[in-house]
Amino acid sequence: MLKPVYLTEDDAVAIIDQRRLPLEVVWLKLRAVSEVAEAIKTLAVRGAPAIGIAAAYGVYIAVKDFTEGYDAFYERFRKAKKLLASTRPTAVNLFWALDRMERVLKENPLLPVHKLVKKLRAEAVKIQEEDLESCIRMGELGAELLPDGARVLTHCNAGALATGGYGTALGVVRKGYEKGRVELVWVDETRPLLQGARLTAWEMEYEGIPYKVVTDNMAGFLMSKGMVDVVIVGADRIAANGDTANKIGTYSLAVLARHHRIPFIVAAPVSTFDLSLSRGADIPIEERNELEVLEFRGVRVTPKGAKAYNPAFDVTPSELISFIVTEKGVIEPPFSKNIEALLRNEDKV
Amino acid sequence: MLKPVYLTEDDAVAIIDQRRLPLEVVWLKLRAVSEVAEAIKTLAVRGAPAIGIAAAYGVYIAVKDFTEGYDAFYERFRKAKKLLASTRPTAVNLFWALDRMERVLKENPLLPVHKLVKKLRAEAVKIQEEDLESCIRMGELGAELLPDGARVLTHCNAGALATGGYGTALGVVRKGYEKGRVELVWVDETRPLLQGARLTAWEMEYEGIPYKVVTDNMAGFLMSKGMVDVVIVGADRIAANGDTANKIGTYSLAVLARHHRIPFIVAAPVSTFDLSLSRGADIPIEERNELEVLEFRGVRVTPKGAKAYNPAFDVTPSELISFIVTEKGVIEPPFSKNIEALLRNEDKV
Numbered sequence: 001m002l003k004p005v006y007l008t009e010d011d012a013v014a015i016i017d018q019r020r021l022p023l024e025v026v027w028l029k030l031r032a033v034s035e036v037a038e039a040i041k042t043l044a045v046r047g048a049p050a051i052g053i054a055a056a057y058g059v060y061i062a063v064k065d066f067t068e069g070y071d072a073f074y075e076r077f078r079k080a081k082k083l084l085a086s087t088r089p090t091a092v093n094l095f096w097a098l099d100r101m102e103r104v105l106k107e108n109p110l111l112p113v114h115k116l117v118k119k120l121r122a123e124a125v126k127i128q129e130e131d132l133e134s135c136i137r138m139g140e141l142g143a144e145l146l147p148d149g150a151r152v153l154t155h156c157n158a159g160a161l162a163t164g165g166y167g168t169a170l171g172v173v174r175k176g177y178e179k180g181r182v183e184l185v186w187v188d189e190t191r192p193l194l195q196g197a198r199l200t201a202w203e204m205e206y207e208g209i210p211y212k213v214v215t216d217n218m219a220g221f222l223m224s225k226g227m228v229d230v231v232i233v234g235a236d237r238i239a240a241n242g243d244t245a246n247k248i249g250t251y252s253l254a255v256l257a258r259h260h261r262i263p264f265i266v267a268a269p270v271s272t273f274d275l276s277l278s279r280g281a282d283i284p285i286e287e288r289n290e291l292e293v294l295e296f297r298g299v300r301v302t303p304k305g306a307k308a309y310n311p312a313f314d315v316t317p318s319e320l321i322s323f324i325v326t327e328k329g330v331i332e333p334p335f336s337k338n339i340e341a342l343l344r345n346e347d348k349v
Numbered sequence: 350m351l352k353p354v355y356l357t358e359d360d361a362v363a364i365i366d367q368r369r370l371p372l373e374v375v376w377l378k379l380r381a382v383s384e385v386a387e388a389i390k391t392l393a394v395r396g397a398p399a400i401g402i403a404a405a406y407g408v409y410i411a412v413k414d415f416t417e418g419y420d421a422f423y424e425r426f427r428k429a430k431k432l433l434a435s436t437r438p439t440a441v442n443l444f445w446a447l448d449r450m451e452r453v454l455k456e457n458p459l460l461p462v463h464k465l466v467k468k469l470r471a472e473a474v475k476i477q478e479e480d481l482e483s484c485i486r487m488g489e490l491g492a493e494l495l496p497d498g499a500r501v502l503t504h505c506n507a508g509a510l511a512t513g514g515y516g517t518a519l520g521v522v523r524k525g526y527e528k529g530r531v532e533l534v535w536v537d538e539t540r541p542l543l544q545g546a547r548l549t550a551w552e553m554e555y556e557g558i559p560y561k562v563v564t565d566n567m568a569g570f571l572m573s574k575g576m577v578d579v580v581i582v583g584a585d586r587i588a589a590n591g592d593t594a595n596k597i598g599t600y601s602l603a604v605l606a607r608h609h610r611i612p613f614i615v616a617a618p619v620s621t622f623d624l625s626l627s628r629g630a631d632i633p634i635e636e637r638n639e640l641e642v643l644e645f646r647g648v649r650v651t652p653k654g655a656k657a658y659n660p661a662f663d664v665t666p667s668e669l670i671s672f673i674v675t676e677k678g679v680i681e682p683p684f685s686k687n688i689e690a691l692l693r694n695e696d697k698v
Contacts, residue, residue, distance in 0.1 A: 022652035155566075171635045186658075188590045189642065191540060192562035194650050197643075213642055213657040217504075217565035217598025221663040224600060226683035249566025252574060252605060259604045293538065293562055294546075301543050303371035303551045307534075314570040336695040 002206070003133075003165040005045055005054050007125060010152040011064060013057040015045045018161060020167075024201035028218045033062035033080045040087040043193065046273060047162020049131050049171035050234045052097035055084045056124035064117050073113045074105055087282050090245055090248055090313045091236040113265045116175075131164030134269040134327035135171040136182045142172030142232070142267050142325040148180045150229045150293040153219060156247035157199035158234025158267065168234040168267040170203060171324065184220060185211040190247060190293040192310065206211035216249050223260040235268035239323040241319030242335025243280025244268075248311055270326050273343060288312045350481075351555070352514040354394055354403050356474060360413060366392045368391060382429045383410035389436040389443075392542065396511020396605045397585045397621060401446035404433040405473035408450050413698050414468050423454055438593055438633040439662045440585040440695035441623045446476055474622050480513030483618040484520040491581070491616050491674040493519030495530045499578045502535040502568060505596035506548035507583025508560050517583040517616040519552060521674065526558045534560040535571060539596060539660065541641040548588065551589040564663035565598050572609040580606045584617035584673075591667030591684025593617075594627025597660055603669035612671040622692060629664035 001277040005015045012029040013036055017020040020026050028044065030036050036058035038117045039045050045054045046264060062080030066073055090093060104123050146152070152173055159170030166174065174184040185204055190196035197213050214222065222228050233252055235244045244250075244266050277283060293308035295301060302308070324331040329347070332336045354364045361378040362385055368376050377393065379385050385407035388394050394403045411429030412529070415422055430447045437443060453472050457465060474623060481584040495501070501522055505511075508519035515523065519683055525531040534553055539545035553560040563571065571577050586594045588638035593599075593615050644650065648657050673680040677694070680687045 020616055023649060146481045188566075189540070189650075191538070191566060197651045197655075201655045205654050211656070213651055213655055214567070214659075215597070217537075217540060217601055218658070218660065218663075220601030220604055221660060222658075223598060224663070247565070252566055252569030252601065255569055255608045256601060256604055259608070293564055296543070297648050297650060299646055299648055300372060301538075301546045301646075302562055303547075303554045304563055305554050306546075306550045307560070309567070309571075311562075311567065311570055314567075314573070318677060 001165045002160045004050050004161045005057070006128070007057050010063055013054060013061060014126060015039055015054065016161070017044045018046055018199060019044050022198050031061065033058045033083060036061070037083050037087050040084070045062040047092035047157065048093040048234065049163040049168070049269060050161065051091055052093035052271065053128045053164050055094050056097040056101050056127045058084050060120045060124045063120065067113050069248045070109060070113060072190065073116065075217050077102070077105060082132055088152040088286060090286045092141040096271045100127065110247060119125065126338055131269060135163050135166035135168060137327040138168055138267050138269070138325050139166065139171035139175030141153055142328050143175040143179050143181060145265060145323055145325070145330065146176045148181055149183045150176065150181055151184045151186065151227060152176070152182055152198060153188065153222065153231045153253070155188040155196060155233050155250055155253055156190045158202070159203045161199050161203065162234060168269070169232040170200065171212060172232055172265070172267050173209065174207065182209065186215045186228060187211050187215050188219060189213055190249060191216055195247070196214065219253055220256050223256055223262060225247055228262055230263045230265060230266045232267060235266050235272050236313055237283050238266070238268060238273045238278045239283060240275045240336060240339060241279050242324060242339060243320060244251065244318070244321060245280060245283040245285070246315045246316065247315045248314050251316045253312040254316040258320050260276070262322060265323045265325060266321055267325040270328055270343060273339065275343065283315055285314070286312040350514045351509045353399050353476070353510045354406070356406050364388055364403065366393045366557055367395055367548060367556050368393050371547050374445060380410065382407045382432060385410070386432050386436050389433070395544070396506065397440035397442040397583065398517070398618060399510065400437065400440055400513040401442035401479060401620065402477045402513050404443050405446045405450050405476045407433050407448060409469045409473045412469065416462050419458060419462060422465065426451070428452060437635060439635045442620050445620045448567060449476065468672070477513040480618060481515055482544045484512050484515035484517060486513065486676040487517055487616050487674050488520035488524030489616070490679050491614065492524040492528050492530060493677065494612070494614060494672060494674070495525045496578055497530055498532045498577060499525060499530055500533045500535065501525070501531055502537065502571065502577045502580045502602070503549060504537040504545060504582050504599055504602055505539045506544040506552070508549055508552045510548050510552065511583060517618065518581040519549065519568070521581055521614070521616050522558065523556065531558065534558055535558050535566050535577060536562045537568060537598065538562055540565055541599065567600055572605055572611060577611055578616060579612045581614045581616060584615050584621050585662055586632050587615070587617060587622045587673065588626040588629045588632060589685060589688060590622045590628050591669060591670060591673060591688060593665045594629060594632040594634070594662045595665065595668070600663040600665045603665040607669050613669060614672045614674060616674040617672055619677055619692060622688065624692065629666060632664055634663070636660040
C-alpha cells in the first residue's frame with residue numbers, strides 16, 4: 001500500500017515529493033524539523049491527514065536526540081510545534097496531531113526524557129496507523145452509499161497521497177470499485193496546483209480504476225448531461241454545524257450537485273472536526289501566492305503586470321452536504337445534533 | 350482600436366495569432382483559404398464573431414483571382430465555403446457570415462465575375478464594420494444594466510480579440526468602465542486553453558481596467574463572499590428560446606449566479622441567434638482533443654496513460670439568463686416571445 005509519508009528505521013521522515021508527481025517519483029528523507037516544515041509549506045507533502053502525520057513525525061525528530069531535563073525538553077518540543085503549526089492555517093488535522101503529541105508530554109511529567117522520546121515515536125507511528133485504519137473503515141462505510149455503476153466525481157486529491165495511506169474520498173472510491181460499484185471516476189483537475197490531474201489521476205492509473213480527467217469548469221456540464229451519480233470529496237476542517245472547508249472549488253461543486261439533485265458526500269476522519277468553531281465562516285482560509293494562478297507549472301500564462309487572487313480553500317455550508325462519512329459512522333442531517341452525538345460517543349470509547 | 354483580424358490592402362487576411370498571446374504578439378498574413386481554415390481550426394483566430402469575419406475574408410480570397418464564368422466561379426466559392434464551414438461546429442456566426450457572402454452571388458447572377466469579386470470584398474469588410482458598430486452599441490446598452498461600482502465576473506474572452514473589435518461581453522465592460530461603473534473585473538482563467546488568463550487579461554492590461562485573474566473553480570467562493578455583482582459572458586449560438594451555447598464553464602457560472610441571486614448577462618450580436626433550433630439541446634457541441642486537458646502548452650501534467658474528456662462548449666438554459674444584450678436592444682424574459690419580436694422587427698428594417 002502506498003504511504004506518502006513514513007518514519008524510516010533510522011528516524012528520517014520519508015516523503016514522496018508530491019510537487020514532482022506524476023512525471024517523477026522522488027522520495028525525500030527529511031532529518032530536521034525545519035525540513036519537515038518546509039515540505040508542508042511547499043506542498044511536497046499535502047492533504048489534511050498526511051500533513052498531520054508529517055507534523056507528528058516532525059516534532060518527534062525535533063526532540064529525539066536530546067536528553068536534557070523535562071522542562072528544557074518540553075521547551076524544545078514547544079518551539080518545534082510552533083514552527084510546524086505555522087506552516088498552513090486551514091487543515092485542522094495539523095493542530096490536532098501536534099496537540100496529541102503534546103499530550104504525551106503533558107501526561108508524563110515524571111518520565112525520564114529518553115522514555116518520553118520512545119513514547120513520542122510510538123504515538124506518531126500510531127497516528128499514522130490509526131489514520132490508515134480509519135481510511136479503510138471510511139471506505140467500507142462510504143461504499144455502502146454508492147449506487148451500482150456509480151460515476152463518481154471527485155475534486156483535488158483525497159487519496160492515499162493525502163493521508164496515512166488509502167485515502168478518504170478515494171478510499172470510498174477504492175472500496176466501491178473493489179465491490180464492483182464504481183463504473184467511472186471523473187477527476188477534476190483542480191487548478192491552480194492540479195492535485196486532481198497530477199495526483200488523483202496517478203492513483204487511479206496505479207490502481208487500474210477507470211477515470212477521466214476534466215477541467216474544473218466541466219462539472220456542471222457533466223451533471224446536466226446525467227453523467228455524474230455522486231460527488232465525493234475530502235475535508236480540511238469541519239465546524240460543529242457540519243460546514244466543511246476543503247480545496248477551492250468544492251463549494252461550487254456542492255452548489256452544482258444540489259441544483260442537479262446529486263448526492264454530495266464528504267469523507268473525513270473525526271480528527272477533521274473542529275468543535276471550537278460553531279460554523280464554517282470562522283475557519284481561516286489560506287491565501288497563497290498569486291503566481292500559482294498566473295503561471296501553469298512554471299509556464300507563465302498571463303500578461304506582464306497581471307494580478308491574481310488565490311484563496312486555497314472554500315467553505316461548503318452543511319445544508320449542501322448529503323452525508324459526512326467518518327471512521328466512526330456515517331453522519332446525516334441534521335448535522336449539528338448528529339455530529340455532537342457521534343463525537344460524544346467517540347469520547348466515551 | 351485593436352482588430353484581431355482585417356483584410357490588408359493587398360488582400361491578405363491579417364490575424365493576430367491568439368495561440369501565442371499574451372507573451373508574444375505575432376501577426377500572420379494568410380493568402381490562401383486553406384490557411385484561413387487552419388487558423389480557425391487551431392484557434393489562431395477564435396471567438397464567434399471573429400471567426401465569422403475571418404471566414405468571410407476567407408471565401409473572398411478563395412475566389413478573388415478567378416474570372417471564369419458565373420457557374421464555375423460559384424462552384425469555386427461553394428468549395429471554399431464548405432471547407433471553412435467544416436472548421437468548427439458550434440458558433441453559428443461562422444455559418445451566418447458564409448451564408449451572407451453567398452447571398453451576394455445568389456442575388457447577382459447576371460453580374461460580371463470581376464464585379465462580383467468587388468461586391469464580395471465589400472460585403473466581407475461590411476460584416477466586420479457592422480460587427481464593430483454592433484459591439485459598441487451593445488456596450489452602450491449593456492453598460493446601463495451595470496450597478497455603480499460593479500465587480501464583473503467574465504469567462505473566456507468575449508473581447509476585441511473575439512470580434513471585429515471592441516468585444517461583446519468586454520464591450521459592455523469597456524463602456525461600463527468608461528462611464529465609471531466598473532470597479533473590478535474578475536477574469537476566469539478558462540481552462541483548458543486559458544482564453545481568460547491569456548486574452549482577457551491582456552485586453553484589460555492594455556486598457557488599464559482593474560482586474561484579477563482567478564481559476565475557474567473560484568467563482569462560487571467569490572460569489573458566496575459577495576465579491577461579484579454581475580456575470581457577463583458572450584455566446585457562440587443562441588436558440589430560439591434563448592438557450593445559449595458558450596465556452597465550457599459558462600453553464601456552471603449561470604447555476605452559481607442563480608444560487609447567489611446575481612444577474613447573469615449574455616452579450617451577443619443578432620447574428621448569434623439560430624432560430625432554426627427551438628432549444629439549446631439541439632446545438633452541436635464541439636469536442637476537442639483530450640491533449641488540451643492532459644497537457645498545457647506542451648507541458649504534460651497528467652500521468653502516462655491518462656484519459657480526458659474535452660467538450661469545448663456547454664449550453665445555459667434561458668431560465669438562468671437575466672438579460673441578452675444585442676445591438677438591437679436588450680432582451681428580457683420571456684425569451685422565446687421577446688427574441689422573436691426583436692428579430693422580426695430586425696427583418697423589417
